[in-house]
Amino acid sequence: MSVEASQRKTTEPGALPPAGFVPLCVPELRGREWEYVKDCLDTGWVSSVGSYVDRFEKMVADRVGVAHAVATVNGTSALHIALQIAGVERDDEVLVPTLTFIAPANAIRYVGAWPVFIDAEPDYWQWDAEKVRAFLEEGCRWADGELRNKATGRRVKALLPVHVLGHPVDLEPVVDLARKFGLAVIEDATESLGAAYRGKQVGSFADMACFSFNGNKLLTTGGGGMLVTNNAEWAQRAKYLTTQAKDDPVEYVHGAIGYNYRLTNVLAAIGCAQMELLDEYIAAKRRIATRYETALATIPGLQPMREATWASSVFWMYTILVDAAVYGRDSRALLAEFSRERIQTRPLWQPLHLSPAHAGAEAANSGVAERLYRDGLSLPCSVGLTEADQERVIATLNRLASSAR
Numbered sequence: 001m002s003v004e005a006s007q008r009k010t011t012e013p014g015a016l017p018p019a020g021f022v023p024l025c026v027p028e029l030r031g032r033e034w035e036y037v038k039d040c041l042d043t044g045w046v047s048s049v050g051s052y053v054d055r056f057e058k059m060v061a062d063r064v065g066v067a068h069a070v071a072t073v074n075g076t077s078a079l080h081i082a083l084q085i086a087g088v089e090r091d092d093e094v095l096v097p098t099l100t101f102i103a104p105a106n107a108i109r110y111v112g113a114w115p116v117f118i119d120a121e122p123d124y125w126q127w128d129a130e131k132v133r134a135f136l137e138e139g140c141r142w143a144d145g146e147l148r149n150k151a152t153g154r155r156v157k158a159l160l161p162v163h164v165l166g167h168p169v170d171l172e173p174v175v176d177l178a179r180k181f182g183l184a185v186i187e188d189a190t191e192s193l194g195a196a197y198r199g200k201q202v203g204s205f206a207d208m209a210c211f212s213f214n215g216n217k218l219l220t221t222g223g224g225g226m227l228v229t230n231n232a233e234w235a236q237r238a239k240y241l242t243t244q245a246k247d248d249p250v251e252y253v254h255g256a257i258g259y260n261y262r263l264t265n266v267l268a269a270i271g272c273a274q275m276e277l278l279d280e281y282i283a284a285k286r287r288i289a290t291r292y293e294t295a296l297a298t299i300p301g302l303q304p305m306r307e308a309t310w311a312s313s314v315f316w317m318y319t320i321l322v323d324a325a326v327y328g329r330d331s332r333a334l335l336a337e338f339s340r341e342r343i344q345t346r347p348l349w350q351p352l353h354l355s356p357a358h359a360g361a362e363a364a365n366s367g368v369a370e371r372l373y374r375d376g377l378s379l380p381c382s383v384g385l386t387e388a389d390q391e392r393v394i395a396t397l398n399r400l401a402s403s404a405r
């Protein structure tokens with residue numbers, strides 16, 4: 001129990017709870033983490049080999065429903081390796097959403113390739129498969145058995161859908177397009193472990209998929225990642241590249257430029273304990289989402305997060321859209337008010353076609369991501385968020401709505 005929660009217990013009946021800080025999304029370490037970490041320390045298996053690494057990989061592979069998983073130091077490194085294995089090379093292009101955390105676009109640059117930023121759809125705020133289709137069919141042409149961007153002349157090599165905020169991308173059309181145009185597909189499932197698309201877990205549809213166990217994700221190892229695939233050869237290649245590409249461990253013969261992208265046994269131990277509680281944590285996230293949705297139904301100008309009929313979302317980062325004209329305040333003014341209340345909220349990411357880090361990149365956009373960026377606000381949604389703290393968030397939304405009118 002947090003210090004704040006225990007203090008709240010001692011307040012007198014009827015008294016207002018003390019206005020403690022409500023963070024946006026913090027780790028929940030309530031399982032067997034200590035026990036497993038202690039086991040690592042007691043046995044001396046603290047480094048990059050050990051039974052917890054193997055166990056963590058197997059737990060994730062089994063859960064996602066794929067044959068192989070390779071643990072990595074973080075989700076970004078898993079993406080970096082996946083792109084290499086998919087055959088993405090210098091000056092290739094990879095299609096990626098403009099509305100996402102920046103990591104997948106950066107990973108594309110790490111291999112010397114270029115991102116092409118495609119807009120979001122307005123309903124679930126995910127990658128718009130229709131705009132992907134339009135770009136591939138109208139913006140590209142076939143030349144010598146390869147697909148080339150008409151504008152840049154570069155080879156288009158892969159699609160990188162990102163399941164943002166815990167909700168899946170509409171994947172079927174994306175995978176169909178990839179087959180039609182001979183492109184690799186890598187799912188960035190870092191924000192959506194446990195989410196399902198048409199009854200199957202995200203991460204099991206594409207050639208490869210990547211997960212993250214960063215501190216703000218649904219499950220965390222402090223920092224960590226995972227590459228999953230059904231292709232045994234690729235899994236082996238991923239293990240090889242993430243462990244310095246060592247061909248002979250005695251003579252230290254290396255067959256390629258590899259990386260030290262391993263996850264330590266200590267962190268994998270935390271991961272095993274976290275995986276044991278995945279379903280509990282998803283249930284908590286969904287409960288939080290339902291409470292917000294119910295409350296928002298009576299506040300004009302605030303749109304809740306939606307879930308498609310073909311999807312099961314884990315509601316990783318609960319986000320609303322603020323219609324400033326109706327609500328009376330825009331998303332940033334609301335953020336400032338929350339901040340005064342010691343409640344942490346956050347806008348969505350700056351769309352990457354506007355990012356200085358990726359200035360000059362190709363983009364196909366019609367303003368959806370820009371509108372979502374303008375109006376979006378993520379609300380406190382930690383797995384351990386108490387009902388009392390969520391009530392404070394909701395009360396603030398209500399109070400500001402009436403004060404604005």
Ligand SMILES: *Cc1c(COP(=O)(O)O)cnc(C)c1O
Nearest residue numbers: 074075076101103104190212214
């Ligand atoms: C968190 C995240 C990553 C990267 O994960 P790290 O473990 O922080 O490297 C990649 N893509 C998206 C969409 C993310 O949200």
